[in-house]
Amino acid sequence: MAATTEYIELVVGNERIAGTILAPRRRMPGILFVHGWGGSQQRDMLRGRHIAGLGCVCLTFDLRGHEKTLEQKQTINRAQNLEDLLVAYDRLIEHPGVDPERVAVIGTSYGGYLATILTSLRPVRWLAMRVPALYWDEQWQLPKQQLDRPRLMAYRRSRLGPADNRALAACAEFRGDVLIVESEHDEHVPHTTIMNYRSSFIQAHSMTHRIIDGADHALSSERCQEAYTSILTGWISEMIIGDRIGHLS
Structure with missing residues (x-):
């Protein structure tokens, strides 16, 4: 299915921050990509083109503090970055090709962390996270x-649950389908963090966990x-095929 591109x-x-909508030519699921800290929408655009071809409307964008707003x-x-994500989500579901009840969010690292919080603020059907990072709740307004990086790494190696962290609390309330992708040799997100996320999805409809052998964080x-x-x-x-079959049955 051919996709249109709208900048x-x-x-x-x-x-103002830049974004790109990749869309098929009829009403379909919406897919929102959230890149990691220090990243950009470029890699997401490549994957978005593939996924748009499956029959989805994809939106990628650059969080503030990146690319054109690097200063x-x-x-x-x-x-502020969560506000960026909320604005992007709202723009995606305004697109005439999007079914607002069938939205997926795909987040990488910092983007995965923000994506989990988004699920507590907006409807999300599917949630995919690659190497989702984790941050303590305090100092929310601090740049x-x-x-503190050493403290942050120690925090990520701690056993934490929904009562300890806003993002994990959002996971505990999420009822959709979840994909978590882990890197075998991740230098920023340890296995403990991944398992904290995984064990927090106590109400998820389905849970898929994959590890990329030999992979680093990036x-x-x-x-x-x-x-x-x-x-x-x-x-x-x-997810999309299963959803379509469900609509036909």
Whole structure:
């Protein structure tokens, strides 16, 4: 199915950030991509083109503090980036090709963390997270660059649950389908963090957990990038096909 491409701007307060909508030519599920800290929408656009071809409307965008707004990286905080995500979500479901009851959010690292919080604020049917990072709830307004890195790594190695963390609490309330993709040799998100997320999805309709062998946090090798693309597109295809069958039965 051919996809159309629309370059858009998202208005957050008095600022504008770039986004791209990739859409088929009829009303379909919406897919929202959220990149990680220090990333951009570029990798997401490549995967979005594949997924749009399955019959989905995909929106990718650059969080503030990245790409055209890189000068804000030292001052941007989690509250502001969550606002970016909310604006992007609302723009996606406004698209005439999107079914607002069939929305998937795909987040990487920091983007995965923000995506889980989004599920407590907006309806999300499917949630995919690659190497989801975790942050303590306090210092929410502190610029992200100023968070204590050694303390953060120690926090991520701790056993935590929904009562300890806002993102994990959102996971505990989520009732849709979940995909978690872990890197075998992740230097930023330890296995304990992944298991904290996984064990928090106590009401999820389904849970899929995959580990990319030999992968680091950034998926530095092309082999690992391809492995993730295969996992993600396969899972999205399964979710969409299953959803269509359910609508026909």
